[in-house]
Amino acid sequence: MCGIAGIVAVNGRAEPDEIDSMTGLIVHRGPNDHGYLGFNSTNRHAHFTKDIDQLQQSDRGFDVLLGHRRLSILDLSESGRCPMSYDNGGLWITYNGEVYNYIELREELRGLGYVFTTGTDTEVILAAYRAWGVHCLQRLNGMWSFALLDVERNILFCARDRLGVKPFYYHWDGTTLSFGSEIKQLVALDRVSTAMHAGVLFDFFTFNTYGCNSEHTFYRDILDMRGGHYMMVPLNAQASWSPRPVQWWDIDLRNKNLDWSDKQYADRYLELFEDAVRLRLRSDVPLGTCLSGGLDSSGIVCVVDRLLQNQGVTGLQKTFTAISDSAAFDEREYAQAVIDVTQVEPSFVLPTAGRLLQDLDKLIWHQDEPFLSTSIFAGWCVYSLAREKGVTVTLDGQGPDEMLGGYVPFMYKACLADNITGLHWGAALRNAQGIHQTLGLSYPKIARDLLGEWGKGVLPVSMMPSLRKARELFQSDFFDQAVRESVFLKERSQLADWKRRVGGGRFDQLLYRYTRHDSLPGILRQVDRNSMAFSIESRLPFLDYRLVEYTFSLPNEQKLLGATAKQVYRRALSGIMPDKIRDRTSKLGFVTAEPEWLQQDAKKTFVDAFSQISADAPYHKLQVQNQFDQFLSGTARFDNMMWKVFCTERWLAQNLIK
Template identity: 30%
Template sequence: MCGITGTSWTTRDKNISPSVLKRMTDVISHRGPDDSGGYHSDLTAKSFLFSDENTLSDFKPTSEIGAALGHRRLSIIDLGTGHQPLSNEDGSIWIAFNGEIYNYQELRKELMQQGHQFKTESDTEVIVHLYEEQGTACVERLRGMFALAIWDERRQRLFLARDRIGQKPLFYREQAGSLSFASELKSLLQMPDASRTVDPRAIDLFLAYQYVPHPWSILKGYQKLPPAHRAIYEQGQLRIERYWTPPYQNPESNPEFPFQTPQQWSEALRDRLTESVKIRMRSDVPLGAFLSGGIDSTIIAGLMQSMSDRPVHTFSIGFPVKQFDERTYAREAAKKLGTDHHEYVVEPEALEMLPRLAWHYDEPFADSSAIPTMYLSQVTRQEVTVALSGDGGDELFAGYDRYKAVALSQWFDRLPTVIKKTMTASIWQKLPASVEQKSFRRRVKRFLAGLAVPPERRYLKWVGIFDTERRLEMYSSEFREQLGNFDTDEFLLDAYQLCPDRDFVTRTTAADVLSYLPCDILTKVDIASMAHSLECRSPFLDHHVAELAAAMPLNLKMNKGRGKQILTDTFSDLLPESIQTRKKMGFGVPLNNWFRNELKPLLFDVLLDQRAIDRQIFNPAMVEQLISEHLNLQWDHSARLWSLLVLEMWFQTFIDPASLPDHFPESVLT
């Protein structure tokens, strides 16, 4: 697991020096603390260590077309010889790679039979030789998580690619005469001509989704390569194309899935997920598993233990607030599976964590579960370097409670118009608001409030933070003018088009696989784990497993209102009875309590600070009203207040300073 960065230029004035490349690489050193190196097409010794002062100081750009690649390494496979950037035999193809290729041993054998010679045992070198054979189509053979950059000197082509589901991030910036890329946005901001102009549309998207979705970035001129896409930059022209689509549409005509009975689907699921876990246990360093006590993480830990000759290290964290504490279930799972369980109790220090989140996430990111994920990654890294997780199980197998609401709303849509108007126009408004984050009344009120809009837009109203009406009320008139007719819903509406002929619940899970999973869940886990130099692997996200789930009939996933039914049935031997029947808890923190206690001063000191007001994004009176309603127990605005706080902290970290530090600034809040 690593961090990559670099640039390709087609005009000499866009050529960057090795010292600039070093700055771009150093700022993501947390992603790879074990090694660092660079490649520069203008140097005689094209591959170099950043510790070589002569290389960094004595440099004169010469080429009109060329490339520079930077790499930070977290050593997992081939600890001794896997230094990057890495080349083929004659040095005509160079790669900087972030991720893991789980089928690299099988590909290596195939390539050796074709005459390729290897100088390392790494998965990275396999990609180089596979590119020699198959060009940009090589990514279609890769099984794993990855973001990669290949410089093809003969063709003078820069090739970028990102894995199918979106586990590994890749930002890029296209200018006249160059294309730059990096694992994290802060790396691109180290370039001498880096602009930091905020995109108003990105703020609007963030407040709708709690993240900035691909291909947008919070800053104008910067973008994210979407999952399952590759980019080819050649002769100053950038071409981006999709290379994989999950097969949700027309599964009955797909010869890969000839299954007729629930048992056949179950057997196929057991085989594919078991094999996915097996190949993810390939490692030259210690590995373990996250274990929350939920269905997904327990299955993954159980499969690991079944293939291990010693107790697997498992990790969970707990909180003093009972409704957010899953340790009891994690203990039950560990006892049944026979793992070596590590349990930690943390009292999240939001004041300490806020600036750390702002710096590491690069963009405003308001999923508050990033806090416990950060803590879990920190304590896990004390024991192991690699951890397997259950991420993806909810989206692929209909595990979220909101999918029950989606199913119920289909019944509502069939009701007579008069009844629907009564329910949407009066009943929900008469329900008293709840100030409890996880209360049933709050969920019912939110459900009824969304029934008045079309199904696709209704879903965003349920899962979003600020709906369109509330955002427009919050914005200043100047900011509304900048947005024009921009429609944040279009991102989710596009995702819904993946399988228009399937039932609406399946369409919704598919939309989440394309949007919420990569933009929220996987972004959260990648940044939190890499902040602590921990590699996180997700067996559910193997594309063989994802393809099976995409083709699976809904009645196998959701049965009598219960999601993930086929997971529970297929892996019942690994799941304690209490975990099979428990309600989904989620991985969160008690924001509503925080804002009425330890975070209360921040609401006034940060959100109503003159710096925030001067940005002219929000109407200060509306911000003050949100704060007042929350503190006076009129409404639970905790998620909205957290989003505003995260946004302002991002501004203070990335926009207000004249320059960016090359490591986490400990004094952001002082």
């Protein structure tokens, strides 16, 4: 796990000072080592150095510069340093991530005659590219973001893992391509504008998007190369060239060929899940697991314990859990149930409003963009605790909520609609009864929700309730511009075409949206920045591509039945995870007592912040203040809009956003 930076000056000279600045801004991603590569695409001369002065003083005139910060995980020796070369300097790479099946790939490549001099997965990527070209991506199991320089072909091959676990941001001004692991690296460049993307901010407020549902970021001129994409950069580019990422992987919603029993589905799920965890235990540094007490993280802890016991190894797994003084937000009872049946060394941390306010500017700096709620802060505290305990690699449970229907109140409607459309009346009845009994929804309410699901995308934009609220919140000029630039509304207008293109039923399409656009990418951004802020590599077993593809091949009832999500996962972990956890239908995750904090310890800070909202802010100061006053007086329910305004104000001030 590391951080990368790069500059490609088309028909010009790249500035070493810039690559030095970009690399220096991400020391937290790689505190163990660093390196630079200068490349002249005309004479094909490459120069590696740890001393930026050598590039600054060179008369070679480099038009390509690569930078790297290293967090040592595999092969801790200097031979793992990046940018790394291969094939007598014919290939170079700056790389962030881990390829977990590197041992198996290395043996396959050795059989093809390739030679290795390090114990790193980095060298395996280079050899795999030499053997299979861009098709090497299909063989990698892991998370990555890299830029690979092919000297002979005079191209830079930039690629990102399937689901976008590792970040790749870029800026193109018509003559220079700049890219890096974090937005702050690009914002620091004089040629990059800090103008805000009005549509992304609008979607964040109006539709609760993370700002990660497309290639656009909160910055108008900074783009995000999406997961499952690569980009070829010709180093002798003509003036007409511009970045055009190519999609190399996607989820196939039409792959529904299995007709198995519940046990067969569960057995295969467990087989894939255990192997995903096994691969992610490969490390030359200490590992731990983030344990919330929920279904997903508990399963990881239990499977790690099972694998270690099968190897005769005990007492190596450490767990890290956020707790709360508020019973409504505390899951230590469930975390303890897992701790009691496994051989782990547990640690706990209590996030507080005081620490949030103390750490907030650092948190925003690391995240680069506003975030929806303070739940991100619980994760921040957990990674801080893991670093205190000497852990460099953690296993985390992101993914099943999006892929297995975990957000039941928001997802059941699509599943029920599929039942009825497919004339599966028994399943429809079971699902409706389960929702009625578990969520407490009346049958008329369920019927209205179902009609709303069938009418999705049909309601005129002007009649959307969220849009009416947005019109009240935002200044009229900003509102008009933002509606024109809204990514969400543009995608909504193309929804029918998109559904025809991807196929599948309503429920699978919804899970796809949550996994590829609306939910998981934003969570992955938060996890990456939180973990890397403390120089920790976060590994996500549920996002093993084999498990992802298998999960999307399953019928609906293996995911959601009644009001109980993750059916196949629950059955797969029978006898492995405590039933107290396995039978849970409630969910929290890493959360905080945000409403209580705003009413108590953080109240004055919020009141002061809202009183200082400027006249040129995108939202109405009085509207924000009135809503907060109503919340404090108990005449209005908690609304995360208050946090979003507060967080956005701090972000605007910190980054001098225009």
